[in-house]
Amino acid sequence: MEIEIKGIHKSFAGTPALLPTDLKLRQGEFTTLLGPSGCGKTTLLRMIAGLEQPDGGEIYSAGKCIYSASKRTDVPAHKRQFGMVFQDFALWPHMTVFENVAFGLKAAKQYSGLKEKVTEALAMVRLQGMEDRYPHQLSGGQQQRVAFARAVAIRPALVLFDEPLSALDAVLREEMRVEMMSLVKDMGLTALYVTHDQIEAMSMSDEIVVMRKGEVLQRGTPESIYKAPSHPFVASFIGKSNWLEPERAMVRPEQVKWSRTSDDDRSYAATVRHVSYVGERYEIRLQVDGLDEWTVYSSKRATVQERVELYVSPESICWMQGADISSAVQQQPNLEPLALG
Ligand SMILES: Nc1ncnc2c1ncn2[C@@H]1O[C@H](COP(=O)(O)OP(=O)(O)OP(=O)(O)O)[C@@H](O)[C@H]1O
Ligand SMILES: [Mg+2]
Known part of the structure; x- marks a missing residue:
């Protein structure tokens, strides 16, 4: 279902x-x-779910107003038909797996075909045969699956996830990430997922909304956020960023070259500070003359303290919004090619 948020804001x-925020x-x-x-x-997330009252703004679900301060509309949480999966799973410890999932349906007042719906949801998350267990008799990953089954059994218009994987260890987290994403896709669900883990965000999302201090800074596909960040915070928060001009111009590590391929390339002298082998390549940290540290990749090992020359083509530079490109080019006259090692 399409969800539209208009000017929602909240102070404590x-x-x-949260400053006034629009989101579709x-x-x-x-x-x-x-x-x-x-x-x-x-x-x-809580304001969308109906668990927290906004100070103002409007929320629409499939064109229907579910919250509006000015129209005095506030559809209660259980009537919004949204599923929620929380960080701590929030399973009822005194209820069995079956009862936990059934609870979600009852809370949404879906009593008809209850048993079939629970069975179907548990089959989806591969927990058949575990209906009578209690949460403490399940592994972390299984508990997470129960929480997911409970959220989706109601066939929600929207499923809201608040850091659902952060209580799991790294291996399980990656496994569950793939599993949850494919379940969401297979069921055709609309999902809003909260995380502070950029890898999670990049690998799961159709769209990423980057926030800082109660404000949306940028939204877009994972590719566009990575390749064309428009705000210095976004550039630094997602992936590794090498600054050519502080807060203004940045290049990603894989775009930095070890040899000149065009006369237009900018060149940067640097000293190798740290070399780490990460399997398919070397990650090399360098101190660039007059700039901050950079990270670049190489197929060959470099030597610490070695002086090197790095090249950046103008097309690979990301300019931050508001950065005046023409004056920036003038300030940085095309550097003469330095002697190639
Ligand atoms: N009930 C509350 N009473 C007072 N302040 C609150 C309350 N809930 C949240 N805040 C404050 O509002 C701000 C935003 O909190 P929020 O929980 O939305 O952050 P978050 O992005 O989810 O962070 P995290 O990644 O740590 O979960 C924080 O400064 C927080 O301290
Ligand atoms: Mg939070």
Whole structure:
């Protein structure tokens, strides 16, 4: 179902947790809110779910107004037909797996075909035969699957995830990431996912919404956010960034070249500081003359303290929004090619 958020905002005791925010979640798409701790991700999610009252703005679900401060509309959480999966799973410890999933359906007032719906949801997450177990008799990954089954058994218009994998260890997290993403896709669900883990966001999402300090800085596909960040914070928060001009111009590590391929290339002298072998390549940290440290990749090992020359073609430079490209080019006259080692 399409969800539209218009100008939703919230303060706690006079301190803004979320500035007025617009957001559109397209039917069947997986959208991720990505940002550091305290930027307002959970606050936004809870307001969409109906668990937190906004200070103002409007929310529409499939064209129907479910919240509006000015129209005094506030559809209660259980009537919004949204599923939620939380970080701590929030399973009822005194209820069996079956009862936990059934609870979700009852809370949404879906009583007809209850047993079939629970069985179907548990089959989807491969937990057949575990209906009578209690949460403490399950592994972390299995508990997470129960929480997921409970959220999707109601066939929600939207499923909201708040850092659902952060309680799991790294291996399980990756496994569950793939599993949850394919379940969401197979069921054709519209999903809003909250994380501060950029790898999670990049690998799962159709669209990423990058937030900082209660504000959306940029939204777009994972590719566009990585390849064309428009804000210095986005550039630094997602992937590795090498700054050519602080806060203005940046290049990604894989775009930095070890030899000149065009007369237009900019060249940078640098000293190798650290070399780490990561299997398919070397990751090399360097101190660039007059600039901050860079990270670049190489198929060959470099030597610490070695002086090197790096090249960047103008097309691979990401300019931050507001950076004036023409004056920047003038300030940085095309550097003469330095002697090639
Ligand atoms: N009930 C509350 N009362 C007072 N302040 C709150 C409340 N809930 C959230 N805040 C504040 O609002 C801001 C946003 O919090 P929120 O929980 O939305 O952040 P978050 O992005 O989910 O962070 P995290 O990644 O740590 O979960 C924070 O400064 C937080 O301290
Ligand atoms: Mg949170």
